[in-house]
Amino acid sequence: MKGLLKKAKAEFDKLTDSDSQSHQQPQPQLPPRPSGKPSYSPGQQQTHYRGMDQDQPSTIREPSALDILRYRYHHGTNLGSVYVLERWLFPSRFPDGASGSSELAAVTAWVERIGVEATKAKFEEAWSNAVTDEDIQWLTNEAKCTTIRLPIGYFDLPGTEFTRSTPFEPFAQVYAAAWASIRTLISRLRAHSIGVLLDLHALPGGANAQEHSGTNSGTAGFWNSQGNRDLGIRCCEFIAVEASSGLDIVGIQTVNEAEWESERMYEWYDDCIAAISAIDPSIPVIVSDAWNLPKAVDYCMKKNIAYPSRPTCPVLIDTHYYWAFTDADKRKTPQQIIQEASKKLTELDGKEGSVLDRGAVQALVGEYSCVLTEDSWSKAGDTPRADLVRQFGNAQSRRYQLRAGGAFFWTWKMDWMPGGEWGFKAQASSGAIMPSVNATIPERDIYNLLERARHRRDERMYAAVDQHVSYWDHTAPNMPAEHWRYENGWKVGYQDAYVFFEGRGTQAVGQGNKIGNMEMWVLKRVRESGMRGGFVWEWEQGLRRGIRDFEGVVGI
Template sequence: MKGLFKKAKAELQSILDIDPRTNQPPAQPSQHQHQQGFRRGIEMDQPSTIKPVTPLDIIRYRYHHGTNLGSVYVLERWLRNSMFPEDASGSSELEAVKAWVEKIGVDETRKKFEEFWANAVTDEDIKWLVQEARATSIRLPIGYYDLLPSCLENTPFAPYSAVYTSAWSSISSLVMRLRMHGIGTLLDLHALPGGANTQDHSGTNSGVADLWVSQDDRNLGIRCCQFLAQQVVEGLDGVIGIQIANECEWGSPMNPWYNDCIDAISAIDASIPVIISDGWNLENAINYSLIKNTAMPSQPTCPVVVDTHYYWAHTGEDTSKSPQQIINEASTKLSELNGKEGSIIDRGAAQVVVGEYSCVLSEDSWSKRGDTPKQVLVKEFGEAQSRRWQQRSGGSFFWTWKMDWFPGGEWGFQEQTSSSAVTSPPSYSTPSSSISALLDRSNSHRDERMYAAVNQHTSYWDHLVPNTPCEHWRYENGWKVGYKDAQDFFQGASTVGGGNKIGNLEIWVLKRVRESGMRGNFVWEFEQGLRRGIHDLYAAVGI
């Protein structure tokens, strides 16, 4: 039987269509999985809970093209020196608020911060995001001190709690303003109690990552996650996910705390995507997410997405490379996903977003560029990253958008977008009139596409394992769901622009498999039909 499966799989490579997302044939069930399909006992299907695609589904699961907001609710002096008194002794949020309170008092400091928050993103800014950048999402760095006043108790921010009394209302107002324009927000707990890393963007200049050694800090971090989830449940529309940590210190004991946070959010709303930091070890984080993203969990649980960051300007290894070398290297990133996508029934779902990247290189690297003008290489660098993230990730967020020295040079989303170094997926620029025509075309031969896909699937497995019971109706069911889902994403909605692609494909498939209610040995047929239906719609509209 093993030899037969190997031969059959080899033959299958030549007859299946190519998946444009991975440039590989659609994934097939493993030998072990299909063999077990004929051996295990029967499990009864449950009622399906699959519903039509909603605007919130589109905002959460399309490819996220966007930017980090920058230094607004988590101050960093190198980005926002104007929010620090000249005599401030440090570079973190805590040092800024401490210095202002000492200088002008609590009330005036509160007014200063509130005015800064209120004017950080104007209506014209949002208009630019939508019309020029074609952005779909914002990654919004926030601190634990921006949430409930009780979150500041027994922390270094406790003496300054009065400054932050309206911080959360400012944040929620921004989230809703963005949502009104079709932009989703990733709530990023950038600054956690005690600090997930030793850097000033953790809120203090302590230089330590106490989160990992303090149970009190970890418990407070869980409370922060619960607060954010509850806000979403109570109507904060447009939240595409909750990131529970940013740039965790290398080697930190993250997983047990991640488990606690994911459980806490899942108990409130298991539909909210949870984003975790890879702690600079992407492969380990992906393997953790595969365990969390099982097809049939014992109880409802949030989908888990891994956040990874890419910079090429800080290590000796990177500064020794030329821009041309780095551009080539950017096109190879995210290889840790190889072999881990395509079958959630087999191994769970692996989904990654690039939470931070830039077009910055060190002066040492630029000195090795040869005769090629720097601006040409900056553009090539941004283009290479944009292509790669769109090929292999569920979204990417440039670092960063807002700073004192706007538009920001190679650190600036606005400048790199205006120069076309950083670009959105091509389908996001499709005119609405063209979207309607393409969808009409996709419907004109829908049944023929479905019959071709189902017949190919059925013929293959009937030839491979003749006279063996299969459940090919599940494949057809999955195809129909996938084709319609992809149509709905592409069409968009009245409050969401069109041209969308299911960029977070793995966790979307996970969602649909869980909602299908299907059980037993042949759920993989539904999954593969779902993937093929999505693929066939993309082929029909040319994206």
């Protein structure tokens, strides 16, 4: 019977998906902007008893401005080599004759040449000038950027405790103001409704052997050192305390590009998640897939269960896509790579759609670019390179918007702006990297579409509930049901999507936000619903249908 029920539920989901898609791209109405807003009434909570499965009080509230910042689709870029230096991006930040290409190489060379205080002043000036007010206006108005992934290092956190017994200990004073600079940047971006995902790009010892781990050691010494692992957790705890005290961030990324099969990596993830959850379980935590996305998917689905034994942060996956480094990619034509890019993230297939049954999984593409090897470009044929670059960027933009919770181009800032095929400025300006459709709707039409959604709400709700009840009356006429849960969930989902689209409580009113991290949002709402028992799946499916119905009405 359980297998039959699951099969029937799956068929019903396909049916409702098809129905929702049939209502895409409506013509906007032209009434005046609504003076009122729809009330937020998710329906009267009912008490259901099934053994010990008693419903709990609902804690659902309207999506907050911070919820919108965290759970909308993240169209953005990495800030790049500002707080964690890489010489190839910012050679000007290194003195002539510096022997390495990492942050440690730069600070060591400058201190040797001009002393600690002068180096401190030089670094602080670079941080303060990295992002201008004009830059933020461009991100907002031209690139339609919602989120920045901000790489930082453990040495950027305040106080000597974070650099003690590390290679950066002699230079702690240089970084004394780094965290204040980071906070200021977050606040400036937040004032324009641009969120920041804080990425612990450089961990002590290095989570990988590359220069972007902070040194040129050539080793990934983080994983086999208990002291380094403990310090990494303290870094996460510090950021969590800051976030819980009013620093509005999208989430905490615990590590960047962890080495493949790193020693006890998932145990360390468990420790980080537990530590952050103990401080504030609402903060999204992002973990590296260590170049093994299927394994990370399985891990996250186990972490993101509907009913954890204690409040637990939502956990998302950071995965990166490049086609510029391997011999296998060198043998491919640009056209072949464009086709590949349009089919990424199939590891998520069959894993989404029911957090109650499977847990939740959501991936972010933390880094990607429009760069291919010259070997690939030599196989391009007669098609102009600029056309293929645009096709490549378009294919990635479309695919990530369809299958990921967000994507961050590598990278935005470098000495050689606008950056060519590595540059977000260059590729966003050329149209290769595209924002999602909802971000390009004119502000005047947002209000018209909201009014349309208000008028269509009851019609869509009755149709959805009738379809749900009719389907189950026909498929399983003698099966117990609690269809009131479906209606309740639908109301919550429709109103959630409405509030996101409106941008309520944010500086982004009129930007047309969409719930992009759907699986994480559904997980959050299921946990907050307080519902228990054998029929909560009806509530979850109603929630999903309500969101889809709103999106169908406004055409996103």
